[in-house]
Amino acid sequence: MADVSELLGDVTEDADAVFLFSPSGSYYDRYADLDTDLDLVVVGPENSVGADTFVELPLEFDNVRERIRFGIEGAMEQGLVEDGDVVVCAVSMFEDSIDTVTRARASDSMHSGVYDLFANSRADPGVIRDVFDVAIELGQKGQKGKPVGALFVVGDAGKVMNKSRPLSYNPFEKSHVHVGDPIVNVMLKEFSRLDGAFVISDAGKIVSAYRYLEPSAEGVDIPKGLGARHMAAGAITRETNATAIVLSESDGLVRAFKGGELVLELDPEEY
Numbered sequence: 001m002a003d004v005s006e007l008l009g010d011v012t013e014d015a016d017a018v019f020l021f022s023p024s025g026s027y028y029d030r031y032a033d034l035d036t037d038l039d040l041v042v043v044g045p046e047n048s049v050g051a052d053t054f055v056e057l058p059l060e061f062d063n064v065r066e067r068i069r070f071g072i073e074g075a076m077e078q079g080l081v082e083d084g085d086v087v088v089c090a091v092s093m094f095e096d097s098i099d100t101v102t103r104a105r106a107s108d109s110m111h112s113g114v115y116d117l118f119a120n121s122r123a124d125p126g127v128i129r130d131v132f133d134v135a136i137e138l139g140q141k142g143q144k145g146k147p148v149g150a151l152f153v154v155g156d157a158g159k160v161m162n163k164s165r166p167l168s169y170n171p172f173e174k175s176h177v178h179v180g181d182p183i184v185n186v187m188l189k190e191f192s193r194l195d196g197a198f199v200i201s202d203a204g205k206i207v208s209a210y211r212y213l214e215p216s217a218e219g220v221d222i223p224k225g226l227g228a229r230h231m232a233a234g235a236i237t238r239e240t241n242a243t244a245i246v247l248s249e250s251d252g253l254v255r256a257f258k259g260g261e262l263v264l265e266l267d268p269e270e271y
Contacts, residue, residue, distance in 0.1 A: 011088055011101055011102075011103055012036065012038060012088050014086060015038055015086045015087065015088045015103065016038070016039065016081065016085040016086050016087065017038055017039040017040070017041055017075075017080070017081055017085065017086075017087050017088070018031070018036075018038050018039070018040050018041070018087075018088045018089075018090065019041045019042075019043050019055075019068075019071055019072070019075070019087055019088065019089045019090065020040070020041070020042050020043070020051075020090050020098070021043045021044060021057070021067060021068075021071065021089065021090065021091040021092065021098070022043070022044035022045070022057075022092065022098075023042060023044075023049060023090070023098060024049075024097060024098075025048070025049050027097070027098055028042065028049040028051065029049075031090075038088070039053065039080070040052075040053060041053045041054070041055060041075055041080055041081075042054050042055070043055045043057050043071040043074070043075075044056075044057050045057055045058065045060075053080060055071055055074040055075050055078065055080070056074065056119055057070065057071060057074070058118055058119045058125040059118055059125050059126060059129055064091055064093050064100070067091065068089050068091065068102070068104055069110055070114070070115060070118075071089070072087060072104060072106050072110055073110045073111060073112065073114065073115040074115045074119065075087075075106070076106060076110060076111050077111070077115050077116060081106045082106065083106060083107055083108045084105065084106065084107075085105070085106045086103060086104075086105055086106075087103070087104050087105070087106055088101060088102075088103055089101070089102050089103070089104055112264060112266055113256065113263050113264030113265075113266075114132075114264060114266075116263060116264075117132065117243065117256050117258075117263060117264050118132075120258075121154070121155060121243040121258065122155040122156060122202060122241045122242070122243070123154045123155035123200070123201075123202045123203075123204075123242075123243060124202060124203060124204065126180070126204070127154060127155075127179060127180070127200065127202070127203065127204040128154060128243060128245075130179045130180035130185075130204065131152045131154050131179055131200060131245055132245055132254070132256075133185075134152070134179065134185050134188055134189065135150060135152065135245050135246075135247045135254045135268075136254060136268045136271055137185075137189070137268075138150055138189055138192060138247050138268075139247050139252055139253070139254055139267075139268030139269075140268045140269060147249050147250075147252055148192055148193060148247065148249055149192075149229055149246075149247055149248055149249030149250075150192040150198070150246070150247040151196075151197040151198065151213075151229050151232065151233060151244065151245075151246050151247075152197070152198045152200060152244065152245045152246075153197050153198065153199050153200065153211075153213070153233070153236055153237075153242050153243075153244050154200045154202075154242060154243045154244070154245065155200075155201070155202045155240075155241060155242045155243055156202070156240040156241040156242040157199050157200065157201040157202070157205075157207045157242075159239075159240040159241070159242070160199050160211075160213075160236060160240055160242050161199060161207065161208065161211070163213065163214055163215045163236060163239060163240065164197070164199070164211040164212055164213045164214055164236075165211070165212050165214060166196075166208070166210055166211060166212070167195055167196045167210040167211065167212050168194070168196070168210040169210070170208045170209060170210060171187075171191065171209055172206045172207065172208055172209060173208070175206070176205065177205070177206055178203070178204040178205050178206065179200055179204045179206060180204060184206065188206070191209045191210075192247075194209075194210060195210065195212075196209060196210035196211050196212055197209075197211045197212075197213055197232070197236075197244075198211075199211050213232040213233075213235065213236045215232075215235040215236045215238070215239040215240075216235060216239070217231050217232070217234070217235040220234040220235045220238060220260055221234075221260075221261075222234050222262060223262065226248070226255075227248075227250070229246055229248070230246055230248070230255065230257075230262075232244075233245075233246045233255075233257045234257050234260050234261070234262070235260065237257045237258050237259060237260055237261075238259060238260025239260075243256060243257070243258050244256065244257040244258075247268075252267070252268065252269075253265055253266065253267055253268075254266055254267075254268055254271075
């Protein structure tokens with residue numbers, strides 16, 4: 001492996017921070033010993049090197065670009081970098097050890113709310129991502145070429161079921177299928193054409209479809225122009241620890257709610 005100072009070289013010139021993605025202890029120690037005024041941030045699933053500044057990466061990202069984007073958004077959430085800052089990212093692309101260094105610029109457009117959605121929801125981050133991906137794909141392709149709306153309530157499934165009622169027969173009642181399975185995701189897209197919410201457990205088991213959510217909407221504040229599906233999403237997340245992901249049939253945007261509040265809004269075509 002190349003010497004740390006050689007690997008970074010002039011790429012750190014005029015930078016504001018250096019991000020080390022899942023560094024080994026020896027790599028981190030060698031960088032920490034360098035004479036530099038740059039802020040040092042470790043990004044990874046855990047802070048195994050005891051870094052003073054750390055951003056959790058709760059998901060595995062095979063795509064290096066996504067890994068960097070997610071790490072920068074997490075750092076922006078914590079106020080470690082801000083719009084316009086230049087970040088030097090040392091990552092692993094081809095091997096287990098760090099072998100690639102690149103520069104990226106933090107932008108307010110990265111501060112989408114996706115990091116908070118994945119990292120700070122009750123449900124497993126991978127489950128949140130799988131549901132989010134289904135909603136994004138539905139928003140991009142629709143159902144048989146036509147726009148479709150959908151509501152997914154993820155986590156705290158027992159309380160969600162107690163605050164809802166069935167609209168029809170539950171096709172998942174005796175099944176043990178989980179979101180993320182390609183065949184299951186096709187089923188979710190097909191059932192999304194019908195009324196009601198999907199209820200998904202913390203671990204990703206699809207508990208029910210066709211649920212009518214019945215929490216009190218009194219005092220729930222959602223942006224003007226959003227309809228009953230979004231109101232139900234805000235209300236159910238205020239009364240439970242669930243996260244709700246909504247695809248709007250009218251404007252095609254994907255929105256997420258936690259704690260009764262809108263935490264994310266994005267256009268699937270731009271994601």
